[in-house]
Amino acid sequence: MGKTIYxxxxxxxxxxxxxxxxxxxxxxxxxxIFNAAPYLDASDKSNPxxxxxxxxxxxxxxxxxxxxxxxFTTTGWLGWTDDGQGGKTARAFxxxxxxxxxxxxxxxxxxxxxxxxxxxxxxxxWLISTAIKxxxxxxxxxxxxxxxxxxxxxxxxxxxxxxxxxxxxxPLQKVAYTTIGFVIAPLVxxxxxxxxxxxxAIANPLTWFFGGRQFARLWHFTGMIALIGFFLIHTxxxxxxxxxxxxxxxxxxxxxxxxHEAVES
Amino acid sequence: xxxxxxxxxxxxxxxAACSPIGTALNNNEGFHKALGAAQGLNHMAIGTxxxxxxxxxxxxxxxxxxxxxxxxxxxxxxxxxxxxxxxYKLIVDGAVERAHAFPLxxxxxxxxxxxxxxxxxxxxxxxxxxxxxxxxxDVLAAVRPRTDAKYVVFHCFDKDESxxxxxxxxxxxxxxxxxxxxxxxxxxxxLDADHGAPVRLRxxxxxxxxxxxxxxxxxxxxxxxxxxxxxxxxxxxxxYEWYAGI
Numbered sequence: 001m002g003k004t005i006y007x008x009x010x011x012x013x014x015x016x017x018x019x020x021x022x023x024x025x026x027x028x029x030x031x032x033i034f035n036a037a038p039y040l041d042a043s044d045k046s047n048p049x050x051x052x053x054x055x056x057x058x059x060x061x062x063x064x065x066x067x068x069x070x071x072f073t074t075t076g077w078l079g080w081t082d083d084g085q086g087g088k089t090a091r092a093f094x095x096x097x098x099x100x101x102x103x104x105x106x107x108x109x110x111x112x113x114x115x116x117x118x119x120x121x122x123x124x125x126w127l128i129s130t131a132i133k134x135x136x137x138x139x140x141x142x143x144x145x146x147x148x149x150x151x152x153x154x155x156x157x158x159x160x161x162x163x164x165x166x167x168x169x170x171p172l173q174k175v176a177y178t179t180i181g182f183v184i185a186p187l188v189x190x191x192x193x194x195x196x197x198x199x200x201a202i203a204n205p206l207t208w209f210f211g212g213r214q215f216a217r218l219w220h221f222t223g224m225i226a227l228i229g230f231f232l233i234h235t236x237x238x239x240x241x242x243x244x245x246x247x248x249x250x251x252x253x254x255x256x257x258x259x260h261e262a263v264e265s
Numbered sequence: 266x267x268x269x270x271x272x273x274x275x276x277x278x279x280x281a282a283c284s285p286i287g288t289a290l291n292n293n294e295g296f297h298k299a300l301g302a303a304q305g306l307n308h309m310a311i312g313t314x315x316x317x318x319x320x321x322x323x324x325x326x327x328x329x330x331x332x333x334x335x336x337x338x339x340x341x342x343x344x345x346x347x348x349x350x351x352x353y354k355l356i357v358d359g360a361v362e363r364a365h366a367f368p369l370x371x372x373x374x375x376x377x378x379x380x381x382x383x384x385x386x387x388x389x390x391x392x393x394x395x396x397x398x399x400x401x402x403d404v405l406a407a408v409r410p411r412t413d414a415k416y417v418v419f420h421c422f423d424k425d426e427s428x429x430x431x432x433x434x435x436x437x438x439x440x441x442x443x444x445x446x447x448x449x450x451x452x453x454x455x456l457d458a459d460h461g462a463p464v465r466l467r468x469x470x471x472x473x474x475x476x477x478x479x480x481x482x483x484x485x486x487x488x489x490x491x492x493x494x495x496x497x498x499x500x501x502x503x504x505y506e507w508y509a510g511i
Contacts, residue, residue: 024283037389045326045383046390084288099287105387106504107291113511114303197385198311198510201470204318213383213391 007168007255011129015122016250022119023231025111027224031093032100032108038079038092040221044212052218055079057090116192123185138168141178145171156240172237180230188223191216301506308508313439317469320381325452326392329384331459334423334431334499337479342422350463355447357404359485360414365407369463372449375399380444382469384476387505396467397450402441404483410437414485418492419466422479425499433477434489434497434507435468444469447480472509474500 008016039054041047054066055078063079065072080088084095084102095101099111130136148171154160156172163170169177193199194207194216210216238246242258249255290296337343345353350369358364379397386392405417417440421431439445446467449456456462461478468475475498489495494502501507 025287028283028287033389037386044391045324045393046330084284096281096284099284100291101284101288104291104504106500107297109387109506110297110300110303110504111287111291113307113506114300117303117306193511195385196311196511197317197383197470197472198307198313201313201315201317202311203315207318213385217389 002257004254004256005168006253007249008253009129009133010253011125013250013253015125015129018118019122019126022115022122023227025099025115026119027228028097028099029108029111029115030220030224032098032103033105033112034221035092035098035103035108036105040218041214042211042218043214044207046214053221055092060090061088063090116189120189123181123189127181135168139174139177140182141171141174145174149175156237176230176234176237180227180234184223184226184230188220188227191219191223195220304506304508307506307511311510313442313470313510315470317380317382317444320383320393322381322395324393325381325395327452329394329451329460330390330392332386332473333478334425336459337422337424339422339424342479346458346462353463355404355464355480356482357408357485358482359418360411360487361485362409362411363407367404369449372399372404372447372464375403377449378446380446380467380469382444382467384467384469384473386473387500387509395452396446396448397453398446398448398464398467400443401445401447401466402443404447405437405440405485408485410485413487415487416485416489416497418484418486418489418497419477419480420482420484421477422481429493429499431477431479431499432493433466433475433499434492435475439468439471442468442470470510474498474505475509 038056040052041050042052043050051066052068055074056064056066057080058064061075061080062073063075063077063081065074065078076088077094078092079090081091081094082096082101083089083091084098084100089103091103098108100107127136130139145166148164148166151160151164152166152171155163190206191210194210195213200207200213207213207216210219242256245256353369354366355369355372356364356366376399377397378400379395381393381395383391383393401417414437416434416436418434419432421433423431425431435445444467448461448465448467449463451457451460456465461480464480465478466476466480486492489497493499496502497507498505
């Protein structure tokens with residue numbers, strides 16, 4: 001039984017849980033928006049010749065998913081799905097995954113643009129509060145952490161008895177924080193902004209950087225997939241590394257330090 | 266293992282709860298209204314600044330996508346089409362000092378500008394067109410807006426199935442933007458009926474629904490609250506944002 005340390009400040013905990021809500025809303029309202037034009041082109045303007053992904057209903061009762069030219073039948077899951085009102089219809093993502101459940105681009109945009117602000121403010125709050133506390137160095141992956149990633153993974157997989165020595169956060173946690181905070185979050189925010197004709201007029205190079213407006217839409221979608229991937233890995237890690245202790249610390253701030261964890265700070 | 270199963274089921278039920286909870290909140294009038302607050306922030310943060318990107322002839326969609334309400338089929342509009350718009354006059358009135366009805370020939374004699382810009386639809390697709398016509402700012406300058414004029418409202422010929430007319434609006438700042446264009450031509454040819462002939466708006470700094478087609482009349486007003494549904498446009502009356510820069 002190790003001692004307990006105060007690990008998460010109020011701002012961190014509050015932004016974390018607000019972010020969880022924003023995450024759910026942004027994905028489900030984003031899928032609602034996506035349903036209005038259920039295809040992604042690797043180009044500036046829409047161009048079927050550069051289509052990477054599309055969801056279609058070639059006939060009533062049949063849904064298909066086409067990815068890089070290969071078509072799969074996905075009836076009921078993608079392409080021909082639940083209309084959110086008890087029936088089935090030609091619709092890329094099903095009603096049980098979207099906000100609102102029925103087709104409404106206007107309402108999807110309303111939710112998405114509101115929670116985009118919440119997510120952005122949470123991200124900035126986390127970044128600033130962490131930087132002020134000087135924890136950024138503890139959370140961001142440094143060159144010295146790289147050799148410790150594999151041993152840490154082996155420890156998680158129970159192929160190694162002890163974790164490599166580390167600070168408050170272990171090397172894999174640092175990988176997670178760095179990926180979400182400095183790669184995925186900026187990718188999602190910037191590619192989303194690049195979709196806006198108003199932002200494009202202010203900062204032409206931003207939309208250009210993503211390969212144009214449709215390509216930015218593809219990046220935005222890719223960012224969502226990455227977010228879901230992060231979410232799955234993150235919850236798996238929490239579940240396997242003392243779920244009660246982890247959840248308690250993210251709610252109360254107090255974390256019980258294990259016998260193997262050296263507290264350097 | 267039990268704990269993982271418990272967690273997995275908690276997570277999946279939390280995700281599955283997103284849609285029904287969201288849908289219920291969406292149908293709550295107060296909550297729905299509160300969500301609209303983002304529009305003011307976006308308008309403030311982004312607004313109408315800078316210039317939409319200009320493209321080259323090689324980028325142009327020769328077969329520019331037709332979208333929106335159906336081409337007007339009423340006898341008045343159809344007679345205009347058949348007379349090659351000879352009887353057409355663009356009425357510009359309201360809070361102006363010199364209301365005027367511009368015949369098409371007069372608009373064609375004013376300074377013509379060309380923009381090759383991308384049309385970004387709210388649905389998510391984009392297309393590039395080469396548009397030529399008169400700057401909206403030039404037409405407004407000719408009628409001299411009064412000091413109480415705050416918005417420019419575009420009344421259109423097209424109607425939906427229930428008979429509701431299309432309309433749109435811009436504030437004066439947006440209307441005076443150098444790329445706010447009253448377009449008379451598309452891709453080096455006179456605008457055709459399906460693309461909004463004889464006069465349509467182009468506002469490349471905002472989403473496509475602002476670029477109203479088939480304009481019959483431009484009215485300057487102090488407020489659009491008393492026009493149709495009161496939200497400033499056909500799609501705005503159905504819940505879309507008035508500020509469509511994002």
